[in-house]
Amino acid sequence: MKHPDQKYIEALVSNNEILVEEIYRRFSGKIKWMVIKNNGTEAEAGDIFQEALLAISHRAKTQGLILSCPFDAFIYSICKNLWLKVLNKKKSHSSVTDPEEMEIGEDSLQLAEECLIQEQRLQLLNEKLDELGGKCAELLRLNWSGKSMEEVAEDLQISYAFARKKKVGCMDKLINLIKRDPQFNTLKW
Missing domain, CATH: 1.10.8 (Helicase, Ruva Protein; domain 3)
Known part of the structure; x- marks a missing residue:
């Protein structure tokens, strides 16, 4: 486009x-x-x-x-x-x-x-991360900042197993938000 x-x-x-x-x-x-x-x-x-x-x-x-x-x-x-x-x-x-x-x-x-x-791409990712909001955005940002999932779980005061499971769900939601955006196809992902 x-x-x-x-x-x-x-x-x-x-x-x-x-x-x-x-x-x-x-x-x-x-x-x-x-x-x-x-x-x-x-x-x-x-x-x-x-x-x-x-x-x-x-x-x-x-x-x-x-x-x-x-x-x-x-x-x-x-x-x-x-x-x-x-x-x-x-x-x-x-x-x-x-x-x-x-x-x-x-x-x-x-x-x-x-x-x-x-x-x-980065701008779209950040927009959709803000749109995702809440604990999902916080979990992903902490993980992408270089922290291990153990550290992320500790920071969020949740179990390691729950943090890993939640990360998968949050990533799925984020990917769906990005793919639904009209800009997605123009950015050659």
Whole structure:
């Protein structure tokens, strides 16, 4: 299922001036802040943003690109990776980065997409855990924090056998809540 922000990908492909202007207006400031905050200049931030947009457009035109996350997070991840490459080159070569070497490859785009999907999965899990509530949520959170089931049982003042049995039931409830959510199919579990 496409994210509503797919319109920005389509705008880049079709060169829709109104939406491309909106992309710059809405998203470039965050990139500018990130680059300047990390030893860059306003001009470098503009170059990074432009390079990311060109890479996204190229990928969408040649291979297709279906956005399953917010465009804001997607562009930020790509720009962050590009800026890290620039910083690494500056550090190791103490020279200006060759723009050809700044191009992001398939692996960078895929990594950015995977990171965002992972964030969304975690967010959905936490939402459903909150929805589950009560002792189930508490038991699962304690167990996932690294505590053994014996420690969890002690913290909850229940028997070890009951804690293990309750964990199975709680996991089943949580899984069902997650699977019923419309976002489930878009997050490629």
